[in-house]
Amino acid sequence: MKVQEMSAPNVDQFRIIEPLTSSIFLFIDGAETTYSSRIGWKPLSKEIIETLQLEPLLKEFNLTNVLCDGIEDINALTVLSEPIINSAAFISLPINGSVTSNTSEPTISHKISFNDIVTLLPDKELTDEQVSNLDCICHELSIDIIIPSLKHNNTNCDLYILGKECKVLAAKHHVLALLDVMKSTVTTDSKRTRLKVDTLELNFLHEDPVPLDIHPATIQYVKSTYKTNIYQPHLNDGNLLDKEKTIYLSSEVHSFLPIVKKMLMDILKSRTPTYYKSLSGISPGKLRYIRRFCRETVDKITLKFQCSIYISSEKAEFCSTSKELLILAIRYFTIHVLQQITEIQLIFDDNSTIDDQLLEHVLHEDLIIVQDSQQENQLLIIGNHTTKSTDIIEKLIKIFASSDLSKYDVLQWKAIFELDPSFEEFISGKKNGKLTRILDANHDSLLKLERLKEDERLFLHLIHTSSLTNFQTAFNLVLNELPAEDSFYIPELYHRPVIGSGGSIIQTTMRKHNVFIQFSNSFLLPQEKSSLIRYDNVIIRCPFKNHNNIIIAKNDLINMVDNFGSMQTIVKVHISLTQYRFLLSNYGGSIIGTLEKAHNVYIMFPLSVPTDNFVLTIKGMEENPSKAATDLINSYFGFEMEIKMTKNFTEESLSIFENQVIANFDERFNAKIAVLNKSILITYNKESADSLQMLLKDLSNYAQWRKADIVSRNERNDFIIHEDVISKNEETYSPVKNSYVGLMQQPNVRLSIPNNSIDYRQYQYPNFNIDSQSPTKLPFDYTISNNGKEGSLMGVAVMGQQSQTGSPQKKNR
Structure with missing residues (x-):
């Protein structure tokens, strides 16, 4: 069989044709607006009116100008919907077509609420300065x-950003910051602190390319702790070498801004x-497909592995501060992006002519076409072959069914799959x-398996010289043998019991479900300064034909983890909001992994910023949780003190207190302070006794100014909770939603404990009605009914303590 190969990639020799779904914006002439830049608007041409059949709209509305970047470059232009x-200011018209320019981007709109500013405008009109600022940012x-x-419009008002997609995404954080500037200039309440906006320029931080994105967990932490908004550029926006970027910070507590700015600079440096x-x-063509259809997946990889990714027309670039995370990000990108894209090459008879009708059918199926200027009888079609979308082969059959297939004499069909290099033995077999x-x-x-030496990439080529139907059969056989994979997190504490002695348990599970399971250690992977990240440390893999077995095997592992977890000792530690902030500020999320590794425990630390005090659950065997809790408290906790005053904080007094007291002591002594009604909660470094005296002196002066008295000062020393208490903020471990949790959070749930069960009289359940007659030993069965729907769950207690999901709450006597 003669195999015809495509020439080596050269960007200039290829013509890339891609579908484009965009919008045309039509301005209603004479429409009353508060502001309208009208920079990119153009007069309506007769050609656009005829092509899109706009005559009925023109008669109904006075439409004179249109906004759609590169509309003249869009071929086969059609209207998608009404x-x-x-x-009442402009009309958007969704359109579809095709483009050949590598710089073509859809025109989009992005809506931002303008309500906060409307309520502050006395005459509901912008000032000259505000209009000038908007003009400047638009240009x-x-x-x-x-x-x-x-x-x-007294109820709802929005600001609309319109333009090229890349421009709109890049402008969002600038506009949000500008709106905060506008809020600060229209604040009329003398008792309200004006919003202040500061900037952090990124161009001086590093000479080499580095990830300059602020992790969402850090943004959440800053907003919760320092009442400061962070507006940063869109993920993966621009070239990795382009450091001309700005981060904006805004807060009503002006004294917090220098603290946040220094914190972010330290993180980035x-x-x-x-x-x-x-x-x-x-x-x-594949790079263009990724830029067009895989943006969301690439952004998720960036957040998941803290790795900046930039896709240009020539290459994919990756940048990270961790070698391990860089390797993981590239592997994940290969499996979940590159491996999901198939390139199908069609080589026609030399006398065949590829007409526009065939190309139009291809583009309607969200596929990208690549034509080789040096090989006019070749066509490369690029699409997705995952279960999330229609099979690319099915699309090809549909395309040729819509065309006159007899005109096209296809000499060779070729499918190109890209795989992670580690899958070479998997795909070839023994x-x-x-x-x-x-x-x-x-x-x-x-079939040809090819490994590129320059960047260790693996390709599988399927070449076929028969009919499309036979090619489809061969394609599906190859697809069935490609690796399907899922990854998730299981605490390292459970790895050994799940694997079993000599791997006996996990080998049985793998044989049972015909899958491969791999465990890894995530203790040493880097953590954010202001959050805890749980990295995937379990991989389940099998051929695509058995991909349904992955979820079954995953559930088996989760059930084993639940069973082991129910047989462990539980220690619970009370953590206040200020203690939570103190821990992360001083040690970051890495201390959790350090403690888990040192004491062989699982610490259920929150993965997002809590809104209130919470209970930290530590699980492990025998005395390990107790040792871990003691180590956490003695080695890492700060001293806590609660001060109660005779007066509540007003909005004005709280603003002064935050600016003059909280910010001052946070910056000087890293003391974390929170205010709740009449109480002030302080967490500070154990070695900073002098700072406490200074803080107490400032608080006394502040109380005198407010004509209030300090009622009491109570130090908190006993953080370990000796009762088994359920907290509404307690994180419950399960890679999938635990059935206990879902039931416990529902109202009108009835829980019945049968005869010979525990003494329920000393416990109360906030959402449950409990029926029982006499006490006995654990374990016990729960019978739960919710509006007549009954089910049964098993709760197990070991060493006198219940598992967290079945824990009752003891009454106060």
Whole structure:
């Protein structure tokens, strides 16, 4: 069988044709607006009116101008749906077509609430300074902004950013910061502190490319702790070498801004050394497909592995401060992005002519076409082959069914799959057994496994010279042998019992479900300064034909974890909000992994910022949880003191207290302070006794100024909870939603404990009605009914303590 190969990739020799779903914005002439930039608007041309059949709209509305970037470059322009009227100022018309320019981007709109500013505008009109600021940002960022009239809208008002998608995404954080500036200039309440906006320029931090994104957990922590908003550029926006970026900070507590700014600068400056890698062998068409259809997945990888990713027209670039995370990010990108994309090459007879009708059918299926200027009889079609979308082969059959297939004499079909290099043995099998079986079933096919030496990338080529139907059969056989994989987190504490002695238990599980399971240690992976990240440390893999077995095997592992967890000792530690902030500020999320590794325990630390005090659950065998709790308290906790005053804090007095007291002691002594009604909770360093005396002196002066008295000062020393208490903020471990949790949070749930059960009289359940007659020993069965629907759950207690999910709450006597 003669195999025709495509020439080596060269960006200039390829013509990439891609579908484009965009919007055309039509301005209603004479519409009353509070602000309208009108920078990119153009007069309506006769060609657009005829192509989109806009005559009926023109008669109904006075439409004179249009906004759609590069509309003249869009081929086969069609209207997707009915026009949408936006606040009586402009009409958006969804369109579809195709483009050949690598710089083409859809035109979009992004809506931001303007309500907070409307309520502060006395005449519902912008000042000259505000209009000038909006004009400036529109010209500098090449966007348009429309604010509909505020005079006739008292309930809801939005600001619209319109323009090229990349420009709109890049402008969002600038506009949000500008709105905060506008809020500060229209504040009329003399008792309210004006909002202040500061900037953090990123161009001076590093000479080499580094990840300059602030993790969402850090943004959440800063907003909760320092009442400060962080507006940063869109993820993966711009080139990795482009450091001309700005982060905006805004807060009503002006004294918090320098603290937050220093905190962020320390985080960004600490990102060294930096590890960088580029994948330069990816075809131009596949890169374009990733930029067009895989943006969301790439952003998720960035957040998951703290790794900046930039996809250009020539390569994919990765940058991280951790070598381990860089490797994980590239592997995840290969499996969940590159491996999901198939390139199918069609080689026609030299006398065949590829006409526009065939290309139009391809584009309607959300596929990208690549034409080789040096090989006019070749066509490369790029699409997705995952279970989340229609199979690319099915799309091809549909395309050729809609065309006159007899015109096209296809000499060769070729599918190109990209795999992670670690899958080479998996896909070939022992002595290439898997590939041999596929070839035995398809004599007109050829399979070739190719590994690129320059960047260690693996490709599987399926070449076929028969019909499309036979090619589909061979394609599906290959697809069935490709690796399907899922990863998730199981606490390291449970790895050994789940694996079993000599791997006996996990081997049984793998044979039972015909899957491969791999465990790894995530203790040493880097953590954020202001949060805890639980990295996936379990991988389940099998051929795609058995992919349904993955979820079954995963549930088996989770059930084993639940069973082991129910047989462990539990120690609970009370943590206040100030203690939580103190721990992260001084030690970061890495202390949790350090304690878990040192004491062989699982610490159920919250993965997001709590809104209230919470109970920290520590699980392990015998005395390990107690030792871990003691180590946590003695080695890492700060001293806590609660001060009660005779007066509540007013909005004005709280603002002064935050600016003059809280910010001062946070910056000087890293003391964390929280205010609740008449109480002040302080957590400070054990070695800073002098700072406490200074703080108490300042508090006394502050109390005198407010004409209030300090009623009491109570130190908190006993953090370990000796009763088994359920907290509404307690994190419950389960990679999937635990059935206990769902039931316990529902109202009108009835829980019945049968005869010979525990003495329920000393316990209370906030959401349950409990029926029982006489006490006995644990374990016991729960019978739960919710509006007549009954079910049964098993709660187990060991060493006198119940599992967390079945824990009752003891009454106060």
